[in-house]
Amino acid sequence: MTTRPAAPAASSAAPTGPAAPVPLSGRFDDDARRLAEQAAAAERILAALPPVPGRSRDERTRAATAHAEARAVRRDFLARHTDTVYGLLTDGLTRRPRLPDLVDAAADRVPGLVPTRAQMAAELRFVQAEKEGREIDQGRFCGAVLRSPTAGRHLVETMLGPTPRALELLDRFRAEGRVELDAVHVERRGTVAHVEFRNPGRLNAENARLVADLDTAVDLVLLDDTVRVGVLRGGTTDHPAHRGRRVFSAGIDLTDLRDGRIPLVGFLLARELGYVNKLLHGLLTDPAPGAGSERYVTKPWIGAVDTFAIGGGMQLLLTLDHVVAEEGAYVSLPAAEEGIVPGAGNLRLTRQTGARLARQVVLGGRRIAATDPEAAAVYDEVVPADRMDEAVERAAAALAAPAVAANRRMLALAEEPLDHFRTYLAEFAFAQADRAYAPDVLDKVERRWQERERRRAARGSRT
Template identity: 45%
Template sequence: MQAKGAETVKAALRRARNSFAGSYAKIIYQRITDRYLRFVRAEELVHAVAALCPGLCPTREQVEAELTVPLADKEGVEISQTDFLSHVFSCRETGNHLVHAMQRPLPHSREHLEKFRRDGRLDLGPAQVVRQGPLGCVYFNNLPHLNAEDATTVVPLETAVDLVLLDPEIQLGLLRGNPVQHQKYQGRRIFSSGLNLSHLYHGKLPLMFYLTRDLGFVNKLYRGLSGEAYDPDGPEATLEKPWLGAVEGFAIGGGCQLLLVLDYVIAEQGAYCNLPARKEGIVPGVAPMRLARFIGERQAQAGILFDKGFPVDSPEGRALVNEVLPSAEIDGAIERIAAGAAGSGVVSAGANRKAIRIGQESPDLFRQYMALYCRVQADCHFSPALIQNLQQYWISRNRPGT
C-alpha cells in the first residue's frame, strides 16, 4: 500500500512538472541559451534547468546518487530530465537548435585534434581512432564486454567520430570492433554486442545515455558536424564524410542500429544482426524509424517486436549489408572500398549524402522522433517489465555456473 501511494505521488508530481514545462520550456531554453546565441548540449542543459528552476529537473547530486543503486531500486528522478527535453524537441524552434548544438564537435575533440593529426592515432580507452591514408578508423574497444556500449563508451566514441570528421587528411571513416577478451570469442574481432545490459541492470547506465548517444555519436555518423552558424530555415550545412562498417561476429542491438546510418557495410560470413528490443524492454534508438527503409515494414516489425534475427546471409540480412565475405578477405575489401571512395573526394560525397537524406529523414522529422523518444524511453527504462526481462533473458543466463 505504501509503495502504491508513493507511485501515485510521483505520477502527480510528473504531471505537474510536465504542465509547467509545457508552458515554459521555450522561455527556459531561450534564457539558458541567451536566446539561441549559445549552444548548450542536452546533458548540460538539464543541469542548467535544475539550477534555474529547482525541482523541474534533478540536481547533479541526485542523479549521481541514483547511479549508485541497482535499476530496480531507483527513484526515477532522471525521468524529469527527458520529460523536459521532450518539450524542447516538441517545439521546432528550440528542438532544432538543440539538435544543432549536439552535432557540434565536443570541446575536447578540438584539443585532441593536433595530437591526432601529428601521431595519426589516439587511444581513448573504450574507443580508438587511427588514420590509415585517407581512411579514419574508429574501433570499438570495450573488450571485456564484447564491445558493448555504456556510459564509459559514449564520449570516447563521439570524440573519435569528431576527429575523423575534423581531420582534413581523412576522406572517409570506418567503424569496426577490436578483438575481444572473452572466453568464447577470445582474440576474435566483434563489431558490437549493443547495450551493456549488466551495467543497465546494476544501475550504472544513466537515462541520458540514450539521448546523448543518438544525438551525438550516432547522429554525427549520419549527418556530420554542425558549425558556428545556425540557420533554422536553410538546408543542412554540415561537415560530413561517408562511413564504412565492417561487421565481424555480430551487430546486436545498438550495433545493428549503427548499420542504418553507415554508407557501406562489409560483413563476415556467418555474422548476424538483431534488435532484441522486446527481450531488452527498451526502444532501440532511432531504429524503429529507420529499419523499415532497408528491409520493409513487416520485417522491421518482426525484428523489433518479435525478436527476429537477421543473419547476413539471409535476404533481410543482405538488405542491411553490401558485401558478405570470408573473414580473410575483410581487410582487403576495406582497402579496396577506401581507395575507390577516396578518389571521388569529400565534397561530392557529403553533398550526395545530404541529397539522399532529404527524402528519407529530414532534420525536422528527426526532431519530432526525439520528442517521442525522450518520453517513451524513460517509461521503458524504469518499467518493472524491464527488470523482469533482464533477469529472465540476461542476468540468470550470465550467473556463474549457469
C-alpha cells in the same frame, strides 16, 4: 532476485499525499512558483519513506501518487513554458549548452522541473531496480524541448557540434594520425580513418565510457581535413564465447543497465543526438543561423561487421554508407527481448528493409544472417572472414571520390530531415525513460545478470 514492483492500485485507506495541484495560470513566474511548491511537497513525502527496496505496498502507493501529481504539474508547466525555459537556459538561443549541461541548468534555474545534481548523485548508489526513477522527469523535459520546433532544432544542432574533448585532441590526431582513448582506438591510414571499438570483456557492448569515446572519435574523423572516409569496426574480444575474435558490437551493456550505470541523458539520449546522428548528418562546424550547407562536414562511413552487430550495433549500420560483413555474421535488434526502445532503429530500419521485415526484427526479434535472402537490405557485401580487410579497403577507395560526401549529405536530408529526426526523438525521450524503469525490463536484466553470474561461477569452479 531484486526487482522493482509495479505500483499497485491505491488501497482503501487514503494515502497521505501532496495537496491537489493548483491549475497553472499561464504566467511564467506564478507557474514556476507553483511547480516548485508541488515538487517540494512530493519530496517531503518521499523523504519520509524508506528507500525503494524497503517500501511496503502502501508506501509504494504513496510514492507513486506523489510522483504522479508532481509530474502532472511538470507536464502542464512544460506545455505552456518550454520555449521560455529553453530561452532562459540558452540566453535567448545565443548559447549552446550540450544536453547534460542543459538539464543541470534547468534544475538550477527552474526548481522542481527536473532532478537536482544531488538527487541524481544519490540515485547512483542504487542498481536500476532500486532507484527512485528520477530520470523519468529528465526524459519528459528533454522530450518537451525536442517537441518544440524552435528549441528542439536548436538542441539537435547543438549536439551535432564537436565535443570539447575532440577539439582538445584534434591537433595531436592531425600530427600523429592516431589517438588511443579509453575504449576506442582511432587511426588514420592514408585518407581513411579507422575507428575501432574496444570493450573486450563485454563483446564491445556500449557503456557510458564507450559512447563518450565514440562521440570524440567520430568528431576527430570529421574534423581532420586529410580524412576522406571513416571505418567502424569492433576489436578482438577476450570474452570466453568469442575469445580472440573480432566482434562488431553486442549492443547496450546489459550488466551496466542492471547496475544503474546507463544514464538516460548522458547515454541513451546523448548517443542518439551525438555520434550516431553525426554519422548520418555530419558535424556542425558553423552554427551561425545564416550559414548554408557549408555549416556541416560530412563524410562517407563504412561498417565492417565481424561475428555480429546486435542492438545498438545494428542501429549504427543504418546510418552508414557501405556495410561489409563476414559470411558468418548476423544482425539483430532484440528490443522485444530487452524491453527497451532500440534508439532510432525504429525510425531508420523501415525505410531500409521495408515495414514487414522491420516488424519481424523489432517486434519478433528476428536475426538476419549474412547468408539470408533478406541480407541485401542490411549488407552491401558479404565476404569470407579472411577477405574482410581487402573488402574494406576496396570500399574505402570507391567512396573517396570528391562528390561522394556532398551526395551522401543530400541523400541523408532526403531520407531523414532533421526535423523528422527531432520529432521522433522527442517521443523516444518519453518512451525510453519509462521503459528503462518498467517492471518487465528490470526483471529481465536482473535475470540475465543472475544467469551470467551463474555461468561465471561455473567456469571458475572448473579452473
